[in-house]
Amino acid sequence: MNHLTGPAYADLRERALRYIREELLPLERELGLGPEDPAPRNVLRGIWQRSHALGLLTGAMPKALGGPGLTTVELCLLKAEIAETGALFAMHVLGELSGPPRIGSLMQFATPDHLERFFQPVMTGKKGICFAMTEPHSGSDAASLKTSAVRDGDDLVLNGHKHFITGSPFADIAIVLCVTDPAAGPKGISAVFVELDAPGVRVDDTYVPMSGQHIDADILFENVRVPATNIIGGPGNGLRLGMARINLNRLLHTATMIGAARKVFKMSIAYAQTRQQFGGPIARFQAIQHMLADMAASLFACEGMMLHAAAKADAGEELRMEASACKLFISERCFEVADKAVQIHGNLGVTHNHPVELTFRQLRMMRILTGTSEIQRNTIAREILQA
Template sequence: MDATTTPTAAAPRAAGMPPFEGSDAAREFIARVEAFIRDELHPLVAEHGITYESGAPRALLEEVWQRSREHGFYGITLPRQLGGAGFSVHDHCLIKEAIYATGSPLAAHVLGELSGPPRVGALAKQATPDQMARFILPVARAEKAICFAITEPEAGSDAGAVQTRAVRVGDEYVLNGTKRFISGSPFCDMAVVIASTSDDPARRETTAFFVERDREGFEVQSGYKTLAGQSSTGNIVLTDCRIPVANLIGEQGKGLALALGRITVNRLLHCPAMLGHARVALTDAIAHATRRRQFGQPIGAFQAVQHLLADMATELAAARALMLSVARTLDAGGEARADASMAKLFCSEAAFRIADRAVQVLGGEGIVQGSRVEFMFRLLRMYRVLTGTSEIQRNTIARELLGESVR
């Protein structure tokens, strides 16, 4: 089974998918988006030889974004006044899980998660009318791509330690610094940059700015690949990059708060992607165990393989139950800060264990590059680091449990 193979319609049930528990609107949406991926994106993948690792060129991504928007998928995460669908967090998790469970290499682009509406929806409340016209609406219409640039060589888990500087000079800000490991930067048209505006090195003050890629002093360096072999990540180097004061987002000094304002929800919304990928690994393992024969029978007849599959399905069910429980808490107005960290921690660790066992089930086929399970193993290993490492999640959980005594 190669990297572009998509599970059959029956695969989710074979992989232990429980009865659907979302709204009727979410059920209908998932049916439409699965048909879109099957009937339109999968042929594109085959025609252009797209794999998980090779990715797609910008021109093809633009086509995917526009097609998705025409079907009403691309902007569902936006506020309702911008065309959003108004789905609950619970429904959103189910939708994302279903998209990633298709196994499409273009799954991340259906809702524009690397460079589209999910990157700007939370900024709409802060944006001025000018910023809405120049930045938010072009992204919402799939005309422009945007990335979120926080991480730096010395500011990862400690996001407030950014060294990129923004100094006001008259009616402009001059930006200098390097942003590292920025998802979507290789094909972005603009970036939301979090920079320090403090005049005292001992005082942290971060501010958010829209920065257009075509400005002098804005350079994207994208000559490296991640563990998973993808090239959708790069560095942004700002060298005396001048932007107008009108590009400042919200208030000066409120940049990190703005960037992390929806961190609890956003942290949870990474979980359905992990679990969708994990379901692909489980589906492929089940298919291989049924198809592969040794000693005169399918390897799925051996108890050792059966136990691997049983453990995979059990961990997937447990992770999924935790994710949806946290989603329901958030929909009910609960804080769920620790709960979202628990979900991100457990889902990322469980998804990787599922991929690891899938490699074991596939044996030699599971360790050959080009195998979808081999890719999932590498990709899901990354999720234990991305969007807050497992250790950071444990720190958050512990602080919430211990309260003020450790703060």
């Protein structure tokens, strides 16, 4: 892959993997944290600020926003390698859950007040942020949001319920998509900064998704008052801002899936070569060999597909069909890789929180999150039929 990357990527990659190897993996052992244990907030803030000090927290940002300006291809390669480590804190290295990648595309619309109060603390790892769009009855149908923000003098008064918001259990700020003009339909939705310690805000993290990880929660708003100046990008532009980077984000998510699948694939090779049954390693059985061959072929296809789409993004080409095709194909193939890894590992593969079993659950979720497979098929069909 060296011909696809430059010196900035090589340096950032080396620093990121060393940080994980020498600091984050020892930290999770020192704290005795398992994959289903919530990380203390002070620990996460320490990780964010250390990552910032190492020049990693803004690693996904363009040069204009203080980042190294990696290409989309380089960013995909880096995210896959970070995910492959399997470290509990891997997603915090580049701030993917609650850091700069959540807000980078919005900085061009920020006022000086927004920059000082919201963006700078997030860019330096002092605060976490989440993007709150999904609601209990508004998942894929983003335009059907019900959370309201009613003008009252110089303030907005928010009421509503956001559901399954990634990063919210440890965020300090939320960018909330809410209805500011009910008569305007989708054009009446605005994006509003809300500090999560404001009166009337409640973060409900009592439910746990099938991954067992405490990274998602609901946010409830009851007569929450915020300054009307907390609207970013102007009234009525929230949905447009929220959807602006969806194609690129879907592509970038596939890198994380590939990294996780690559991890259990390599584990499966090692296990098949050492697990003894009937007088020898199970790798000598054709049934095992065929599963490993299918896993290798799937990963080869997924990686090639992702990099091809990333190269189109770097060339400035439209990515709507390609991003949806990548999300659909890669999420389903990577889950199949994890399924075969469970089969090869046998009783270990179905043991709760074994790395293979955990990855199986995580990758199953990815066929739902960031747009279901069915939504991706709808998008692909619409694009090819309009061609």
